[in-house]
Amino acid sequence: MQHGEALVELSNVSMVYGQGANAVKAVDNLTLTVHKGEFIAVVGPSGCGKSSMMKLISGLMPVASGSLKLEGKPIAGPINKVGMAFQASNLLPWRTAVDNVLLPLEIVQPHRSQMRSKRAEYRDKARALLESVGLKGFTEKFPWQLSGGMQQRTSICRALIHEPEILMLDEPFGALDAFTREELWCMMRDLHAQKQITAMLVTHDLREAVFLCDTVYVMSDRPGKIVKVQKVDLPRPRDLDVTYTAHFQELVQELRSYIGRH
Amino acid sequence: MQKFKETILAPTLFVVALILLWEIIVRLFGIAPTILPSPLDIWNALAQYWGPLVSNSWQTLFTTLAGFGLAIVFGLLLGVFIGWSKTIYGALYPVMIGFNAVPKVAVVPILILWFGIGTVPAILTAFLISFFPIVVNVATGIATTEPELRDVLRALGASKLDIMRKVGIPRSMPYFFGSLKVAITLAFVGSVVSETVGSNAGLGKLMLDAQAAFKVELVFAALVALAVLGIVLYAMTAWVEKRMTGWAFRGENQGF
Numbered sequence: 001m002q003h004g005e006a007l008v009e010l011s012n013v014s015m016v017y018g019q020g021a022n023a024v025k026a027v028d029n030l031t032l033t034v035h036k037g038e039f040i041a042v043v044g045p046s047g048c049g050k051s052s053m054m055k056l057i058s059g060l061m062p063v064a065s066g067s068l069k070l071e072g073k074p075i076a077g078p079i080n081k082v083g084m085a086f087q088a089s090n091l092l093p094w095r096t097a098v099d100n101v102l103l104p105l106e107i108v109q110p111h112r113s114q115m116r117s118k119r120a121e122y123r124d125k126a127r128a129l130l131e132s133v134g135l136k137g138f139t140e141k142f143p144w145q146l147s148g149g150m151q152q153r154t155s156i157c158r159a160l161i162h163e164p165e166i167l168m169l170d171e172p173f174g175a176l177d178a179f180t181r182e183e184l185w186c187m188m189r190d191l192h193a194q195k196q197i198t199a200m201l202v203t204h205d206l207r208e209a210v211f212l213c214d215t216v217y218v219m220s221d222r223p224g225k226i227v228k229v230q231k232v233d234l235p236r237p238r239d240l241d242v243t244y245t246a247h248f249q250e251l252v253q254e255l256r257s258y259i260g261r262h
Numbered sequence: 263m264q265k266f267k268e269t270i271l272a273p274t275l276f277v278v279a280l281i282l283l284w285e286i287i288v289r290l291f292g293i294a295p296t297i298l299p300s301p302l303d304i305w306n307a308l309a310q311y312w313g314p315l316v317s318n319s320w321q322t323l324f325t326t327l328a329g330f331g332l333a334i335v336f337g338l339l340l341g342v343f344i345g346w347s348k349t350i351y352g353a354l355y356p357v358m359i360g361f362n363a364v365p366k367v368a369v370v371p372i373l374i375l376w377f378g379i380g381t382v383p384a385i386l387t388a389f390l391i392s393f394f395p396i397v398v399n400v401a402t403g404i405a406t407t408e409p410e411l412r413d414v415l416r417a418l419g420a421s422k423l424d425i426m427r428k429v430g431i432p433r434s435m436p437y438f439f440g441s442l443k444v445a446i447t448l449a450f451v452g453s454v455v456s457e458t459v460g461s462n463a464g465l466g467k468l469m470l471d472a473q474a475a476f477k478v479e480l481v482f483a484a485l486v487a488l489a490v491l492g493i494v495l496y497a498m499t500a501w502v503e504k505r506m507t508g509w510a511f512r513g514e515n516q517g518f
């Protein structure tokens with residue numbers, strides 16, 4: 001799979017929580033590059049620093065050492081070029097699905113100042129996005145009127161509405177049942193194909209990583225560093241059936257052998 | 263139909279039965295009206311003293327609502343302020359707890375010393391006693407904003423004020439409205455207590471005077487007025503809560 005230029009570049013990055021005696025090194029010597037249009041996965045044992053890496057790239061935490069660049073420029077602080085979704089959908093219960101999706105536009109410029117004049121246009125855009133992930137007829141519902149899968153779809157739409165350079169997903173399907181999860185894999189696959197987004201997925205599910213991604217990075221125990229880079233050469237578009245092929249299983253097993261090994 | 267039985271019929275029957283039982287016991291044992299007046303005596307007292315009861319109820323209602331209003335304004339402001347940052351929360355919380363630990367009745371004499379006998383100490387007592395739950399609830403609502411949601415917004419470049427406006431304050435509203443029921447009850451207690459300690463009007467003062475004059479049936483009539491007022495105030499805030507924070511109840515009544 002051929003991808004565009006480098007979008008996110010981490011080289012020898014380390015990151016620390018707290019100071020002095022209480023300092024916890026969350027990631028260490030982390031080097032990886034995400035290219036435009038690429039879908040990567042980061043897997044690794046619990047507590048190894050995957051979420052921390054997301055915080056670095058979204059500018060929420062500073063690097064302790066090393067360099068971290070987005071489109072060639074160092075990241076120093078939040079840069080509304082990322083969209084994030086987590087295991088909990090974190091939708092605002094007092095807003096309908098479409099109004100939840102609109103939230104980022106109320107924050108990010110230039111949309112923020114145009115919110116008043118372009119409200120209708122933005123709503124149409126949000127509605128179209130929700131419909132593209134199969135939520136037609138549910139756009140005006142409140143979160144508690146939606147199933148877990150639907151809430152997660154809405155949360156992902158919220159992460160995409162401001163057209164970020166990179167979509168960051170931190171175990172987004174972790175709380176869903178197996179069938180819903182596979183449905184959302186397909187939704188994610190289609191979104192990636194249609195919109196040519198760049199995405200970074202943190203997951204504990206190796207099958208999910210292999211099915212969705214172009215490259216899978218395996219991290220070591222804390223402080224996390226990359227111990228394995230696995231290219232996934234399965235041709236796209238991928239059908240769910242691909243998960244039953246021998247090659248798919250091989251890839252999963254290969255990855256499994258690197259988890260928790262030092 | 264089932265609902266009517268549960269929420270209207272059953273309580274009404276119970277209250278009627280209670281009153282009847284009271285009447286019967288007083289008559290059966292010949293209890294003196296100066297010890298425990300019968301419901302009929304109280305009813306007569308209500309009719310006889312209707313004028314003073316009503317005017318003093320207005321006074322108590324006024325001091326309660328004035329104190330409650332102050333508590334809402336300052337409670338919201340202080341709650342948002344405390345919820346704003348962990349540092350402020352840490353700095354103010356112990357002081358708040360200490361303040362709340364002081365029985366407010368003990369403050370009434372000081373207030374009377376400062377402001378003289380009258381309306382002001384009653385309003386201030388109502389305010390002091392009722393603003394604490396509002397502060398704590400609002401601050402809790404804000405402080406419990408999910409960290410991931412904060413991250414989602416901060417990554418978009420949202421300022422602290424943005425997060426407060428879009429998430430913190432709206433999400434603290436159910437906590438705020440929930441605290442109003444407690445706060446109004448406390449405000450009511452506060453004004454009556456203050457009226458009993460030192461005032462020249464209000465139901466508390468009326469009861470004090472009636473007691474001094476051995477008009478026991480009037481004491482009880484004033485109690486009835488207090489109960490009615492208390493229920494009305496509580497019902498009003500409960501209604502407001504339900505109206506303002508429908509989303510927090512997640513359509514719990516949709517079962518049937």
Ligand SMILES: Nc1ncnc2c1ncn2[C@@H]1O[C@H](COP(=O)(O)OP(=O)(O)OP(=O)(O)O)[C@@H](O)[C@H]1O
Pocket residue numbers: 017018024025026045046047048049050051052053222
């Ligand atoms: N706010 C924080 N303050 C101090 N230490 C933290 C903080 N957040 C995370 N850590 C520590 O940093 C390490 C990495 O945490 P992180 O959340 O990145 O792990 P993770 O790989 O996402 O784990 P999981 O798979 O369980 O989500 C952990 O050891 C954790 O204890």
Ligand SMILES: [Mg+2]
Pocket residue numbers: 050051052170
């Ligand atoms: Mg994590």
